[in-house]
Amino acid sequence: MSVGQAAIGRIFREEYGRSLATLIGVFDDIDVAEDAVQEAFALALIKWPAEGLPPNPGGWITVTARNRAIDRLRRRTRERHLLGDVALLVPGGEPEEQDPVRDDRLKLIFTCCHPALSAETQVALTLRLLGGLSTDEVARSFLVAEPAMAQRLVRAKRKIKAARIPYRIPAAHELPGRLPPVLAVVYLIYNTGVSDPEERGLCAEAIRLARILSTLMPGEAEVAGLLALLLLIESRRAARTRPDGSLILLRDQDRRRWDRSLIAEGQAIVRRCLLHDRPGPYQLQAAINAVHADADTAARTDWPQIVALYDHLYALAPTPVVALNRAIAIAEVHGPATALALIDRLGLDHYYPFHAARADLFRRLGRHGEAATAYRHAAALAPAGPERDFLTERA
Template sequence: MTAPQEVRAAVDAAYRDEWGQVVATLIGMTGDWDLAEDCAQDAFAAALTTWPRDGVPARPGAWLTTTARNRAIDRLRRDTAATAKLRQLALLPRDPLEPTTEAIPDDRLRLIFTCCHPALPFPARVALTLRTLAGLSTAEIAKAFLTAESTMAQRLVRAKRKIVEAGIPYRVPPAEMLPHRLSAVLAVLYLIFNEGYDDEDGSRGLAAEGIYLARVLVRLLPDEPEARGLLALMLLLEARRAHRTDDGVLVPLEDQDRSRWDRALIAAGTETLETALAMRRSGPYQVQAAIAACHATAADAAATDWPQIAMLYRELARLAPSPVVDLNRAVAIAMADGIGAGLALVDELAESGRLDGYYLLPATRADLLRRNGQVREAAAAYEAALKLAPTAAERRYLTARLRGL
């Protein structure tokens, strides 16, 4: 007999590590997403009753996959229309974790690219990725994105129906399509991370889910530098996330106590970035990670290498042009070459109208005006930013700056 607490810990660890693999394998076998999820849940429930008696198996993932597979066969046997699927299952090896001759044998990779297929609406890609790969419940996903559970359930149902009706293939894209499709996958994972990064109290847990999924992707595609670049970026940002606010007030990067940043995460992020850069195929996530590394490895704000950061933003603007990148580059230039140079670029952006409604435009302008001693203009810009700020922490910060003038 195995102690109940040991079994619960083993099942929890297996759920975290194996859920995506079990579901992906069953989808590959049956083509039925709902059946795969139901049978995976049955397998984990069976583990809670069987493992206390028989002990935790040496290979929990294999045990869970085999149990789920047998449940799927039983379910299909009751369905007379499922004869073809049963014949297909009979041809598969009994142990789904046996080595295969395929170039990429892991079904999770097929599942990632299916969940993030461009034919699906972007919110559906995010929800489906969290449900099938991370194992979050519909209620947990709805809570994380501040959406009604019924709305999220409908989104998941529509996404699965779209996969069937549109004939979205359950496969890794061919080599010529991989770069484009990989960028779609990375965008989904980065959105998941950012939703958690901007969560003021960290209760939604999405930053951790984003990092977990990025680690899975790196293991599955070890020769893709942009996957490593995204993971490095997440790790370096996560290292300082806990200190972005103080008593509910946003703490700007230059005022954060860098001695409190997570050095283990910084080391892991830096090592991951170095491995990606050694592949000599630059991409926007690698560049963003390099910018984050410049901040993470500086002893304090005064030691930050702003000329290097400005150069990196210039490269990022070349690889992934956007007005937000231009705004960040303007800040780097202001710190490297003088406030006036940065202000001129920010004013050009404001006149272009490309960032209308984006609160960081007036907030950035206000900060540069304050540094330049233009108090009246800074106050007007802070007031404009306050009207647009999306979170309470940011509004508290802007209010404090305004009062400080």
């Protein structure tokens, strides 16, 4: 069966990080691995439409990229000594999945999130290398120009090479100190998949990585909290959109379509986290989602408990985004006017959920002209896709 470019694009998103991480583990060179994987996908664009998908597209990409990299190294006579190592490291067939604690993609995240790199660079590099996002897509995520982001990524890769930042999962005693940016990146990978229908493979990848981290660090409550949070959000996937792809708000979702097995697993993890008595931001966000999952209808949601959890979360992480979400919950307890007064104090003019929240509060207050203006502002800032379409329709 022939395959179109859109299907190959989806495979690229799903397999790019896996193939790249495997080749970095073999060649210990990000640039060599990147060039080889991109050449393999370029070849796939030629061969697959005519010949159809291979039985294992990801394995085909990895093996083809590996062979391309070996050919390139063979041409560099000064590096002939590396070929013997490559022959020993890489079998002739398709690569097998590694043991979880030896996972190449997790190694790549820890490399990208090394403390020698800035926090923004850690996130940008991970999205580029593991998520397969283009430099332009990463640049738009950070609201910077593509050339500036390209320079930032090149500098980061040079620094990894010059500083000999190791491609490995840190030793057990190093893990707690290296954990915060890794958790942040895994969460961002998941959110990237949620916000873009073309990136849904990233959601499964983020959950997989969170499970591996939980295996590596069973005593870390925040790791468990992140896993629970992702499972609980993922449980609502089937109810989040209509057959035509349009967005359905949480309060309007058919809760019979929520995945009860994911909810049960996530809520069980939340209960175990309570035993640690070391609440952190991911645990509290998971608890908030667990409360939503407890309600069989939107009307039966325990909003006072959610507000109390947001109060605790804001005490730990007093960010404008947390304050915005707290205000949205307060609207359900104390009314939209109280929430609007809180939201208007926040400096989030370039954050489209801020304008969407204001629009909804204006609508509930009967201030329809202001609601329409706010919806239009939110739509202008939102990325292309179901959310922008929803906001435009509301306007």
